[in-house]
Amino acid sequence: MPQRVIVVGEQPLTIEDIVAVARGQARLVLSQSPEFRELIQKGARLLDQKWKNGEVVYGVTTGVGESCLRRIPAELVPQFSRNLSRFHGCGLGRIFDRETSTAILAVRLASLVRGFSGIRFELLERLARLIEAGVAPLIPEEGSVGASGDLTPLSYVAAMLIGERDVYFEGDIVGTAKVHEILDLEPLELFPKEGLALMNGTSVMTALAALAYDRAEYLMNLSARLTAMISEALFGNKAHFDRRIFEQKPHPGQLRIADNIAADLGYATAYRRHQDSRIQDTYAIRCAPHILGVLADALPWMRTQIETELNSANDNPLVDPYTGEVLHGGNFYGGHIAFVADAMKNAVANIADLLDRQFALLVNIRRNHGLPLNLSGATEDQMPVNHGFKALQIGCSAWAAEALKLTMPASVFSRSTESHNQDKVSMGTISARDAIRVLELTEQVFVGTLLAACQSLELRAKRGELSWMDLTPGIRSLHEQVRRLSPFVSEDRPLEPELRALLHAVRNQDLQLDGITA
Numbered sequence: 001m002p003q004r005v006i007v008v009g010e011q012p013l014t015i016e017d018i019v020a021v022a023r024g025q026a027r028l029v030l031s032q033s034p035e036f037r038e039l040i041q042k043g044a045r046l047l048d049q050k051w052k053n054g055e056v057v058y059g060v061t062t063g064v065g066e067s068c069l070r071r072i073p074a075e076l077v078p079q080f081s082r083n084l085s086r087f088h089g090c091g092l093g094r095i096f097d098r099e100t101s102t103a104i105l106a107v108r109l110a111s112l113v114r115g116f117s118g119i120r121f122e123l124l125e126r127l128a129r130l131i132e133a134g135v136a137p138l139i140p141e142e143g144s145v146g147a148s149g150d151l152t153p154l155s156y157v158a159a160m161l162i163g164e165r166d167v168y169f170e171g172d173i174v175g176t177a178k179v180h181e182i183l184d185l186e187p188l189e190l191f192p193k194e195g196l197a198l199m200n201g202t203s204v205m206t207a208l209a210a211l212a213y214d215r216a217e218y219l220m221n222l223s224a225r226l227t228a229m230i231s232e233a234l235f236g237n238k239a240h241f242d243r244r245i246f247e248q249k250p251h252p253g254q255l256r257i258a259d260n261i262a263a264d265l266g267y268a269t270a271y272r273r274h275q276d277s278r279i280q281d282t283y284a285i286r287c288a289p290h291i292l293g294v295l296a297d298a299l300p301w302m303r304t305q306i307e308t309e310l311n312s313a314n315d316n317p318l319v320d321p322y323t324g325e326v327l328h329g330g331n332f333y334g335g336h337i338a339f340v341a342d343a344m345k346n347a348v349a350n351i352a353d354l355l356d357r358q359f360a361l362l363v364n365i366r367r368n369h370g371l372p373l374n375l376s377g378a379t380e381d382q383m384p385v386n387h388g389f390k391a392l393q394i395g396c397s398a399w400a401a402e403a404l405k406l407t408m409p410a411s412v413f414s415r416s417t418e419s420h421n422q423d424k425v426s427m428g429t430i431s432a433r434d435a436i437r438v439l440e441l442t443e444q445v446f447v448g449t450l451l452a453a454c455q456s457l458e459l460r461a462k463r464g465e466l467s468w469m470d471l472t473p474g475i476r477s478l479h480e481q482v483r484r485l486s487p488f489v490s491e492d493r494p495l496e497p498e499l500r501a502l503l504h505a506v507r508n509q510d511l512q513l514d515g516i517t518a
């Protein structure tokens, strides 16, 4: 299949563009339009003239941050960009994976093409060339306060361009200098301001937020379908998803989720309650649209903020390419992304909690309308030595608790740092990393609960309590997709490999959600 080509520099990028580039599903190419090239070069030329004329330019002929009053002698200016990236080479913690690192490169490029960063076209070309060649720096996750930009993690992007530190390349981890040799490239000598332009921005947190948005949206839609499956397995009351209820409190996302669940249940107004169903199910079923709807209704706002940040010039100082004026500000402050990510982790962890409660309904013999204890599929004589889904439920409770624990907002933990120059910071990169971790855990809760739901439906079918033909194609299709990776549990067995296979399918968005209205 020919890869989609995304031209950067001509139109704003979307969250989906970043995800596609990160996953190798789209190529990112730099606009070759002469006007675009001229816009970029103009900013670089103006800046070059300024410092060569002996003018004081922050971050070029002065130190950075609190050191802004210290002048840098002309002969030391070229060395400065290199040193800036080097002294920030102090990140710690885990290393971002290749996909995330690629997203970070693409997001930084989307910012620099605005033409307000005073960098050469050549630098943009090199960045695009390295992305195209599948090169991505090894970036430690920790060490950014998220205002003053993601200085430390982005220093690894600058280091890659000057041929330093290590990168992912062709499935390996390789010294950057070596990769330059292989690709027959000379490492760049950064021009004044280029180091600062690369590092002084919000691209790490924004890349994480874009990836998280995509995962959260998919997981939300999967969870709506899973809710329908579990409602069927519990002989739930389908009338809880009657459109008229939601029209009276018409949050559009919540209404859409309710409609999707109703459709998956084949609900029609003439519906008659199952003889075993309760007049009102507990909240984990009845309020599922209200719980998932919180995220559904936040997503449009989150998208606006993430995509505005993604397509912004978020460094400092900015260089107006039309007048040559140097504008000193604080666009590196990641408060919007911090707030989005804190909100996202809260809404997603609530999904973990919701699914964990749904699982609890399935295994509890006082609530599950006759399903066997622990959903065991063993024969009667084998029952005493088979515990079915008991441990998996415990696992889901642990993952849900861990996700919920991570919802403490990071954006309120500003620390005054850097000799009180950076006296109020966003912590957005920490929020965004939390959001990713909460998603990982919630995906785990999802696959565990999904297996339990499939087991429950199959138990019902085996016992003649439910007919597959009475279920909608949406539910049957999800069940069949799961069964290709993990069969019915009749005798106890370790489920880890199957859970991992399912997780992999969720991460790759391989589970098809046919018929869902997004």
Ligand SMILES: N[C@@H](Cc1ccc(O)cc1)C(=O)O
Residues within 6 Å of the ligand: 064, 065, 066, 147, 148, 149, 151, 200, 315, 316, 317, 332, 418
């Ligand atoms: N973010 C600072 C620049 C800076 C760069 C590196 C530092 O270590 C500190 C500060 C500014 O634009 O004002």
